[in-house]
Amino acid sequence: MKRDELTIFDSEAVREKLSYPDCIAVVRKAMKALSSGETRQLLRTMLSLGPGRTFAQMPGALGEHDMFGTKTISVFADPRSPGLRRHRGLVVLFEPEEGRPVCVADAEEITHIRTAAATAVATDALARADARTLLIVGTGGQAHTHLKALPLVRDFDRVIIWGRSPEKAAALAAEYAHLNAEPATDLRAAAGVADVICTLTTASEPVVRGEWVKPGTHVNLVGSSGPGPVEVDSALVVNSRYIADSRASALDAAAEFLVARDSGLIEDAHIVGEIGEVLLGRIEGRRSDQDITVYKSLGHAVQDLAAAAHLYRSSLA
Structure with a gap:
């Protein structure tokens, strides 16, 4: 060259x-x-x-x-x-x-690839070691890349896929049958049994609600990358140990966090820290098997x- x-x-x-x-x-x-x-x-x-x-x-x-x-x-x-x-x-x-x-x-x-890789890094750092059930919410390009990246950090024995189109969810599950993937039509029930949830949608209103998520679950919020569209409700944000990829970016553009904060439910300090700080050992990620951890992915340059x-x-x- x-x-x-x-x-x-x-x-x-x-x-x-x-x-x-x-x-x-x-x-x-x-x-x-x-x-x-x-x-x-x-x-x-x-x-x-x-x-x-x-x-x-x-x-x-x-x-x-x-x-x-x-x-x-x-x-x-x-x-x-x-x-x-x-x-x-x-x-x-x-x-x-x-x-x-x-x-x-x-x-x-x-x-596509680095976003899924970042989710895998965060999942490895924050999900329980015994996490075995993965829920993918969404059926677009990021669903494919996350299905390739996440099994590299946890041995999932069950993968559930939900989408607004049941046909697309079924087709995606068939494509990833080697991961024991299965389509779901009841998102509430799927969220209730998942150990790791990835929201990968273009939703403008919450598709996953805090009351559905069991203690000990790790949630990756990936689909919304700016103020406005939210994938989960404020109850999930409030009840979580909330970790961002970048604190500055989250304070500027993490929609779910901003909605909860602007409603007076939380303050800026609800952001425990950055995933990099967890990786460096500067802050604790998961403190117990009962913590609901949230990783907010906005993407870094x-x-x-x-x-x-x-x-x-x-x-x-």
């Missing part, structure tokens, strides 16, 4: 070269680095282009003398699949010596940049 050559990873190349075990390791390191202050990032900026159309930028640096760059994406409603959104864009990476752009990677595929840097460095090797 020539020194000034720009390396490009299209969606197929990202899927081929960014393995889930590697991405889980990369994201774990990035989360720890963010919480220890080694990395820098700005809050995501979003420009509304009308209903169902958003343009966003997420800049960051992996370290003072490490790679830096940005993720630039459009988040548009999919006209062919009402209720679904597509995250299309690019991750652009610069090297730290001369400031040259060295890598461009498909942002949609990186987002440094997660995307770390994944792209791993792809780039692996290509050089």
Whole structure:
């Protein structure tokens, strides 16, 4: 590869070269680095282009003398699949010596994989060691990636899949029959038996309620990435040990938390800390088998940049 050559990873190349075990390791390191202050990032900026159309930028640096760059994406409603959104864009990476752009990677595929990898890291840190039943709420692209990542951190013997379309839930369960996946039509009952719940929807109103969730459950809130749409009710937030990927991002854009806080049910201090602080041993994650733990995923720029840097460095090797 020539020194000034720009390396490009299209969606197929990202899927081929960014393995889930590697991405889980990369994201774990990035989360720890963010919480220890080694990395820098700005809050995501979003420009509304009308209903169902958003343009966003997420800049960051992996370290003072490490790679830096940005993720630039459009988040548009999919006209062919009402209720679904597509995250299309690019991750652009610069090297730290001369400031040259060295890598461009498909942002949609990186987002799919690194989001699931981050959920796996959080689940490994916060779920009970004996968690055996997984509930996936949603049937879109993130459902697929989470079904690939989460079994790498827990030995689930039962996987339940719920979606607004029973047909899609059944089809997804059939595709993942090797995980003992089964479709569910009663979400309340499914939530009541789950040890780990992942909400991966575009819902604007709560689909999972706190009264449904048994003590000891770990919940990953992934689908809502900005103020407004909520996937769970305030009761679940209030009753949880609430941990964010980034405290600053959660105070700015964690919809479920903001609704509960603005209703006077909790204060900012309800955010126990960041998942990186748990990984570093600075704060406790799960304190007992009775805790309901919540991990709020909003996504870091440094997660995307770390994944792209791993792809780039692996290509050089």
